[in-house]
Amino acid sequence: MSNAPATPAAERSGAAELPPLTSGPHSRRLGMVALVATFGGLLFGYDTGVINGALLPMSEELGLDEKSEGTVTSTLLIGAAFGAVSIGRLSDGWGRRKTILLLAVLFLVGTLACVFAPGLAVLLVGRFLLGLAVGGASTVVPVFLAELAPYEIRGSLSGRNELMIVIGQLAAFIVNAILGNTLGHLDGVWRIMLAVCAVPAVFLFLGMLRVPESPRWLISKGRYDEALKVLKTVRSxxxxxxxxxxxxxxxRLEATEHKTGISSVLTNKWLVRILLVGIALAVFQQLTGINSVMYYGQIILRDAGFGADAALIANIAPGVIAVVGGFIALWMMEKINRRTTVITGYSLVTIFHVLIGLSAMYFPEGNSARPFVILVLIVCFVGSMQTFLNVATWVLLSEIFPLHMRAVGVGVSVFCMWTANALLSWAFPSLIAGIGINGSFFSFAAVNAVAALVMWKFLPETRGRSLEAVEKDVTTGAIFTVNNK
Incomplete structure (x- = not known):
């Protein structure tokens, strides 16, 4: 990007004439709506994290080998890739609220299919249904929150979904550790681990019955009176x-100047560019290897030297630091530029990957310090990832796309994210078995060094702008020619 002079803050935000935010019943209502919607993130986190502890007892009962374990894990992620595209697009026509209600039903049905699966085939069907729900939630919930939030707190409000994802993962790790250490001797303990997910699915469905539709979606459908009524419940x-x-x-300007859908994107070079930025954000986030740790943490820690039960307990530590990092990230969202946050994150992740690889190389198997050194470094990696990258990535994906391509842009980006996640998760057990911890994390380090350079070169700044101001600058290309410091 060039070093052209930055435009004034008021002009960039597109909100020079907007009255300031005030507290009151409307702000509390906004917080409650966000809490209900982010139960979708909680389910996302639990369903992706629970496999970490459920996989080993599941493998023993069903007789799974390394490739079957990768298939069980990646089936959810393949479903998530399709859910991100199809359900994200569905929300454009059907509405954000109704779509999230559908997701709650999919979460419940998928959970029940997994819990009562008599064998691998039904289990894979249930995992795929859960994947559709996870992918849909990863697309629709952040968009819903961004469209509902005032621009001044959009980053922190939208980021609450990522915080709920890591809370869901931590909950899964804790449930796994408790059940694994108390009921691990029983057949089917993994079914109990999976069954817990049914509870938040019911809460999400009941809560969304009382949540309003996105005012920006209502406006896009010409339902202006309804949109104003909704806005008055969450604003002064x-x-x-x-x-x-x-x-x-x-x-109205967008309606006259732009068609919706992927065809409208491909005819505008600036929209193609922002779509490529979104895809890069999504894919590089997965290539940090964060979900390899979240899905296979028990396997990694056992390879590092922990026993099976001790690995389940030790696995809680990355989950705890992920939640702590999520809270810090929310605080940072309105104080530090998005570019600075993301570039710092990839730099730190690269450093810790190198250190994990070196520790696995220079602390031989059997060394009493090896498991604890690797655990500390994994905790540092997860903390860096959650503090600087995860929240920022989801916030950026929810705000960089113009309204007329938002569902398409987020859907395509998240489809690519889940595809990368699925491929990496399918290959990771074999990768660890083939080149070990050190080779795996050295590979991650190389990829993330490239990611830091790509973000430095191409990522635009969006902090302090209304969605409408971002939309205008993306469509004209101005957002790529102004280096917002």
Missing amino acids: EERAEAEMDEVERVS
Whole structure:
């Protein structure tokens, strides 16, 4: 990007005439709506994290080998890739609220199919259904939150979904450790681990029955009176009316200038470029290897030298630091530029990958310090990832795309994310078996060094801008020619 002078803050935000935010019943209502919606993130986290402890007892009962273990893990991720595209697109026509209600049903049905699966085939069907729900949640919930949030707190409000994802993963690790160490001698303990997911699925469905539709989606459908009514429940009346005027103006302009769908994206070089930025954000996030740790943490820690039960307990440590990092990331969202956060994150992740690889190389198997050194470094890696990359990635994906391509842009980006996740998760057990911890993490380090350079070169800045201002600058290409410091 060039070093052209930055535009004034008021002009960049697109909100010079908007009344300031105020506290009151409307702000509490906004917080409650966000809490309910992020139960989708909680389910996302639990369903992706529970396999970490459930996989070994599942493999023993069903007789799975390394390739079958990779298939069970990656089936959910393949479903997530399809869910990101299809359900994200569905939300454009059907609405964000109704789509999240559908996701709650998919979470419940998929959970029940896995819990009562008589064999591998039904288990894979259940995992695929859960994947559709996870992929849909990863696309629709962040968009719903971004469209509902005022621009001043959009980063921290949208980022709550990623925080709930890591809380869900931590909950899965804790449940796995408790059940594995108390009921691990029983056949089918993995079914109990999976069954816990049914509870938040019911809460998500019941909660979304009382949540309003996205006002920006309503405006895109010409339902202006309904949109204003919703805005007045989560803003002061003065702010709601002023914001409504701005969003309505941009929406009408978009309706006359742009078609929706992938075809409209491919005819505008700036939209193609922002789509490629979104894909890079999504894919590089997975190539950090974060989900290899979250899915196969017990296997990694056993390879490092922990016993099976001790690995289940030690695995809680990365989950705890992930939640701590998530809280810090929310605090950072409105204080530090997105570019700075992301570039710092990839730099730190690269460093810790190198250190993990070196520790696995220079602390031989059988060395009493080896498992604890590797655990500490994995905790540092996960902490860096959650603090600087995970929340920032999801917030950026929810805000960099114009309204007319938001569902398509997020859907395609998240499809690529889940595809990369699935391929890496399928290959990781064989990778660890073939080249060990050191070779695996040295490979991750090389990829993440490249990611830091790509983000430095191409990632635009969006902090402090309204969605409408970002939309205007993306469509004209201005966002790529101004280096926002």
